[in-house]
Amino acid sequence: MKHLGKIALLVAVIGAGGAALMIFGARLGLWEPITGFGLYRSYFNPLAMIVAGLGLFALVLHLIRKEKAAAVLGGLAALVGVALLVPMISSTLNPPVRAAPINDITTDTANPPAFLVLDDTRPGARTSLVYAGAKVAEAQAAAYPDIAPLETELNAAAAYARALAVANAMGWEIIAEDAENHRFEATARTSVFYFADDVVVVVTEQDSGSRVDMRSVSRVGRSDQGVNAARIRAFQQQF
Incomplete structure (x- = not known):
């Protein structure tokens, strides 16, 4: 368990990279925009919750064990997760106005x-x-x-x-x-x-x-x- 902070931070880095790919993958020519949007709707929020949850768990565990360096890594991972959760939190607190069904x-x-x-x-x-x-x-x-x-x-x-x-x-x-x-x-x-x-x-x-x-x-x-x-x-x- 002493390496949990490192693992959490690695997961956070991979998660942030995956989130960026969902959003910008079409710009890189990896897929059509609708594919990236579908990936975002299906996996972005669960990914963010996993990163935030693992980071928070690592932070608390290492604080209890008085492992300051590892706790810092867990805290960084938790911050990445919270940053990824911002869109979901924002839309929950301030639901977007529904646009007219025309394009x-x-x-x-x-x-x-x-x-x-x-x-x-x-x-x-x-x-x-x-x-x-x-x-x-x-x-x-x-x-x-x-x-x-x-x-x-x-x-x-x-x-x-x-x-x-x-x-x-x-x-x-x-x-x-x-x-x-x-x-x-x-x-x-x-x-x-x-x-x-x-x-x-x-x-x-x-x-x-x-x-x-x-x-x-x-x-x-x-x-x-x-x-x-x-x-x-x-x-x-x-x-």
């Missing part, structure tokens, strides 16, 4: 920008790029009433160039550019789990400048947890 957000629900290059064969896609119509539009209006077209005094060419620059600054992968028609398509990735969302931006010339419309669609999931609306807001803010 296709656009600034123009009456005439949503269409994808001309990206299609339903894009890698890992479990959703369609065909707009679902009035039902989705009504749900979006109720959940995200602030999402609207971006009006700018720039002419269409200048607004298109600026929109493209903002997309690049936000780290999107530009899939297709059409400067003549002032439109481009791109893929954006979430920082956690590396989920892919597809985006189309269209700039329309107007008498007093131009209008920038966009649409952001998740590849998987019935609900996007508000990510697409947040992306549109961030894009417009940076523009």
Whole structure:
């Protein structure tokens, strides 16, 4: 039992590494994002509890035995476990607001920008790029009433160039550019789990400048947890 602190710390290190792989494995090309998310939902919390429990047990045992160095190792392991438990504790104390069950957000629900290059064969896609119509539009209006077209005094060419620059600054992968028609398509990735969302931006010339419309669609999931609306807001803010 004198080595329990070392064992607990080793388990904590391995556990932290496993947790990181669940979250960032897709970014490393190990699996599809949905696989990492599934691993997270199934194993993250049990893993965290094992690490925290073993670390705490080692800490108490070595304190009782007056083995200070080993107790420190157990304490470090317990801290790693508690850190891994933070997401579960946080969601328990402050349950997240349930997001609207939609994954296709656009600034123009009456005439949503269409994808001309990206299609339903894009890698890992479990959703369609065909707009679902009035039902989705009504749900979006109720959940995200602030999402609207971006009006700018720039002419269409200048607004298109600026929109493209903002997309690049936000780290999107530009899939297709059409400067003549002032439109481009791109893929954006979430920082956690590396989920892919597809985006189309269209700039329309107007008498007093131009209008920038966009649409952001998740590849998987019935609900996007508000990510697409947040992306549109961030894009417009940076523009």
